[in-house]
Amino acid sequence: MTEEALNSFLSSYDFQISSFKKLEGYGSQNFLINCENGERYVLKINDYDSNQYQDLLAENNILFSLKANVDYQLPIPILNKEGHHLIKKEDSIIRCLKYLDGEFWGDNHLSQSSLTSLGISMASLDLALIKTAPNAIHHRNIVWDLQNVMANKPYLSMVENVEDARLIQYYFDQINEFILTQFSNLRKSLIHNDFNPWNVLIGDEKVSGLIDFGDMVYGPIICELAVSLSYVLTTSKNILEDARLVISSYHQVLPLEKKEIKLLYHLIAGRIITSLCNSAKSKKDYPDNPYIGISEKPYRHLLHQWIKINPLAFKKMALDACGLSAEEEKYSADKVEQHRVNNFSSALSLSYAEPIHMASAAFQYMYDYSGNSFLDAYNNIPLVGHTHPAISEAISKQAKKLNTNTRYHYPLLGEYAEKLLSYFPKHLNKIFLVNSGSAASDLAIRLATNFTGQKDIFVIEEGYHGNTQIGIDVSPYKFGNKGGKGAHSFIHQLPLAKEYNTNKDLASFLLEAENKINNFKEQHLKPAAIIAEMISGCGGQVPHLKGYLPKLFNLIKAEGGLCIADEVQTGFGRLGHWFWGFEMQEVTPDIVILGKPIGNGHPLGAVVCTSEVAEAFDNGMEFFSSFGGNPVSCAAGLAVLNVLEKEELQVNAESVGAYWKNKLIELQKDHHCIGDVRGEGLFLGIEIMDGLKEDKLLAKTIKNEMRRKFILTSTDGKYDNVIKVKPPLCFSKENVDHFIQSFHEVLEDLDS
Numbered sequence: 198m199t200e201e202a203l204n205s206f207l208s209s210y211d212f213q214i215s216s217f218k219k220l221e222g223y224g225s226q227n228f229l230i231n232c233e234n235g236e237r238y239v240l241k242i243n244d245y246d247s248n249q250y251q252d253l254l255a256e257n258n259i260l261f262s263l264k265a266n267v268d269y270q271l272p273i274p275i276l277n278k279e280g281h282h283l284i285k286k287e288d289s290i291i292r293c294l295k296y297l298d299g300e301f302w303g304d305n306h307l308s309q310s311s312l313t314s315l316g317i318s319m320a321s322l323d324l325a326l327i328k329t330a331p332n333a334i335h336h337r338n339i340v341w342d343l344q345n346v347m348a349n350k351p352y353l354s355m356v357e358n359v360e361d362a363r364l365i366q367y368y369f370d371q372i373n374e375f376i377l378t379q380f381s382n383l384r385k386s387l388i389h390n391d392f393n394p395w396n397v398l399i400g401d402e403k404v405s406g407l408i409d410f411g412d413m414v415y416g417p418i419i420c421e422l423a424v425s426l427s428y429v430l431t432t433s434k435n436i437l438e439d440a441r442l443v444i445s446s447y448h449q450v451l452p453l454e455k456k457e458i459k460l461l462y463h464l465i466a467g468r469i470i471t472s473l474c475n476s477a478k479s480k481k482d483y484p485d486n487p488y489i490g491i492s493e494k495p496y497r498h499l500l501h502q503w504i505k506i507n508p509l510a511f512k513k514m515a516l517d518a519c520g521l522s523a524e525e526e527k528y529s530a531d532k533v534e535q536h537r538v539n540n541f542s543s544a545l546s547l548s549y550a551e552p553i554h555m556a557s558a559a560f561q562y563m564y565d566y567s568g569n570s571f572l573d574a575y576n577n578i579p580l581v582g583h584t585h586p587a588i589s590e591a592i593s594k595q596a597k598k599l600n601t602n603t604r605y606h607y608p609l610l611g612e613y614a615e616k617l618l619s620y621f622p623k624h625l626n627k628i629f630l631v632n633s634g635s636a637a638s639d640l641a642i643r644l645a646t647n648f649t650g651q652k653d654i655f656v657i658e659e660g661y662h663g664n665t666q667i668g669i670d671v672s673p674y675k676f677g678n679k680g681g682k683g684a685h686s687f688i689h690q691l692p693l694a695k696e697y698n699t700n701k702d703l704a705s706f707l708l709e710a711e712n713k714i715n716n717f718k719e720q721h722l723k724p725a726a727i728i729a730e731m732i733s734g735c736g737g738q739v740p741h742l743k744g745y746l747p748k749l750f751n752l753i754k755a756e757g758g759l760c761i762a763d764e765v766q767t768g769f770g771r772l773g774h775w776f777w778g779f780e781m782q783e784v785t786p787d788i789v790i791l792g793k794p795i796g797n798g799h800p801l802g803a804v805v806c807t808s809e810v811a812e813a814f815d816n817g818m819e820f821f822s823s824f825g826g827n828p829v830s831c832a833a834g835l836a837v838l839n840v841l842e843k844e845e846l847q848v849n850a851e852s853v854g855a856y857w858k859n860k861l862i863e864l865q866k867d868h869h870c871i872g873d874v875r876g877e878g879l880f881l882g883i884e885i886m887d888g889l890k891e892d893k894l895l896a897k898t899i900k901n902e903m904r905r906k907f908i909l910t911s912t913d914g915k916y917d918n919v920i921k922v923k924p925p926l927c928f929s930k931e932n933v934d935h936f937i938q939s940f941h942e943v944l945e946d947l948d949s
């Protein structure tokens with residue numbers, strides 16, 4: 198704006214100016230006017246737009262009507278020389294507001310009294326606004342209105358940090374699914390909609406003024422609280438405590454309804470993501486304006502704290518803050534447990550003697566019905582994170598369009614097959630889609646027996662490959678342990694070549710294995726296959742000694758047998774440096790079986806093999822799996838691969854895994870019970886020992902103590918003394934630090 202124009206605007210008012218200066222802000226140009234008599238004003242200049250003119254007219258009227266109803270200062274408009282509060286001049290709209298003295302909340306730490314005052318001040322304003330006609334504001338349509346939260350979704354692609362982006366995407370998805378439909382049931386009124394640190398003035402630990410009514414909308418009253426809490430909590434050391442204070446003080450003045458309170462957690466998330474999306478957009482639009490990103494850093498911080506909060510815990514706290522109970526929604530743990538007892542075999546086991554009742558989950562966090570949040574260091578099936586929105590969206594969209602079977606053509610089948618096969622070496626170019634890892638191992642064994650015409654299978658001690666009859670037959674972990682009936686005559690066990698605490702080296706393991714194979718040969722038998730996990734999971738996260746598997750595979754190949762790599766646990770980038778475990782083991786399988794993480798929890802499995810093996814299987818008997826390769830499963834599988842690539846999760850597995858392993862090795866110095874730390878990427882094992890003896894009891898105690906610290910792990914291995922960690926691949930270094938600190942504390946407590 199020219200100086201001449203500014204002077205002409207200033208001359209519309211009847212004040213003697215001593216000085217003026219430009220203030221920060223966007224939307225309008227603002228100037229602080231100092232008058233000779235000591236009065237101060239803010240001159241606000243907007244570009245002319247007839248809707249905006251109507252809005253500002255309404256805003257002025259609302260300010261006048263509020264004046265008498267709140268006990269803090271408001272930016273009341275002053276009259277110009279001609280007796281108007283709002284002037285259209287040239288192409289601008291001009292208004293002059295009373296300047297409010299005081300300190301911004303943003304320059305102060307909010308004490309408990311200020312938080313209480315904030316709640317009361319907000320509620321008293323809203324109480325007055327409820328009685329105010331919404332006028333032109335009724336039609337205001339802005340992205341800062343939480344009713345329009347989804348309008349910000351297009352800006353998500355501008356968020357550069359992938360960790361932020363996936364959380365933002367998650368909350369868009371949750372709000373879209375669970376919150377939007379509820380807006381129509383809520384009380385609505387005019388709300389200020391921007392009680393933020395740079396709009397609220399604080400004096401003597403009380404709200405002393407409120408400025409900027411520019412984001413005022415007609416919307417659900419509860420959004421007022423949500424918006425303000427989103428700011429309060431960015432700097433909060435104790436989120437639930439601070440939120441409780443603001444909510445309870447608001448409720449004292451303007452009682453909230455249960456249905457409003459229940460939405461608060463997600464509405465606050467809505468404001469966080471609105472702000473972050475707009476920061477990303479503004480950074481692109483105005484790369485040089487530092488004011489634009491002012492709330493980005495605190496909101497990013499809050500976003501990553503917010504995902505750790507169990508929504509049920511927040512809801513319970515908020516209801517409690519208002520003296521309301523969540524009684525009628527109380528979860529009946531007894532009933533759920535009884536249903537399980539009544540309807541299932543007790544062979545269906547549970548983690549932990551005191552089982553966890555899970556309510557929901559997001560990425561590496563799981564939330565139970567008691568309001569606890571768990572850090573999930575254990576579940577490898579949700580590879581890219583629990584309830585990842587890209588996966589649920591892909592599944593839900595396809596389920597609404599077509600779900601059928603492979604007896605028809607549909608593009609997704611081929612698209613997914615092409616994409617998945619592109620991760621394999623060229624000789625592995627045919628795929629069978631099934632619906633579990635067990636179905637995959639079962640089929641793999643059938644493929645091998647069919648191809649070779651032989652029945653005998655070599656397996657590795659402690660190996661596990663599935664729950665079908667064939668799966669159990671080839672799983673020493675099952676047939677050789679409790680309840681198992683031992684090995685069939687056609688199953689031949691080879692040793693698990695483990696380095697730690699065995700007093701054996703590669704040569705002696707090989708000798709043992711060769712003797713077994715030679716013994717087999719001497720009976721004039723030929724093998725159908727060898728099946729092996731690339732790192733033995735149930736065996737206790739044991740990577741085979743380097744060079745062991747290649748030798749075994751060669752020996753079996755030399756006898757005409759096929760080599761089956763079980764990648765159900767190890768595949769899809771979990772090992773960090775290697776996408777597949779067979780790459781790490783430097784073996785060339787003929788058949789690979791896939792499951793668990795392939796669909797991020799959606800039941801999906803696959804067998805990948807050579808074309809020779811696949812062609813030989815076409816012997817007249819049709820292969821058909823009702824669910825294998827259905828379009829919904831293909832959509833899920835495809836989405837998993839896309840997310841893996843987009844979020845570079847294999848790279849994350851490599852760096853976070855290495856960080857974790859190093860931290861555990863450091864911890865070994867302080868805690869002698871950590872006998873061995875092994876594994877690759879985000880597939881690690883911690884072997885718990887009492888001197889040279891495997892300590893099953895201590896491992897179990899540690900697992901249970903970690904759970905008391907809300908971290909999920911498990912134990913496994915021949916002696917059940919290995920703590921397994923294999924979390925979703927979005928696990929962060931901060932999560933590792935938290936794990937290590939807790940692990941250290943648990944061991945220290947057990948030592949003392």
Ligand SMILES: Cc1ncc(COP(=O)(O)O)c(C=O)c1O
Pocket residue numbers: 633634635636638661662663664730734763764765766792793
């Ligand atoms: C290595 C391995 N293979 C196969 C399976 C069987 O997979 P699913 O439980 O999906 O049938 C499992 C399951 O734990 C496994 O760990």
